[in-house]
Amino acid sequence: MIAKQDRQTVALQRYAEANPQLLEEIAALDAREQAQQIQWAFEDEAQAQGLQAWELALQLIADSPEALAEMRLETHREVAEALGLEWEEYCHFNELDPVAP
Secondary structure (H helix, E strand, O other): OOOHHHHHHHHHHHHHHOOHHHHHHOOOOOHHHHHHHHHHHHHHHHHHOOOOHHHHHHHHHOOOHHHHHHHHHHHHHHHHHHHOOOHHHHHHHHOOOOOOO
């Protein structure tokens, strides 16, 4: 599994590799501007799919449906903790199953 700190970078790289037309369009830009354009296109893609950018990132890096479910749950638990919410309360607000593996 990809380390948490590397997930976004790997997801953006995979997104860019899967979109050669985008890479062709931004080839003349410097590296910083290319990264910015890839980030914006990635966020637009997530929105078009009705997802948050973090959800699309997890989809791009997950090795299996089980790994995706595990990473999603891990992220939701981190958000609940950061918000100071009990897990059951967080699940209720976000329509999640509080006993999900």
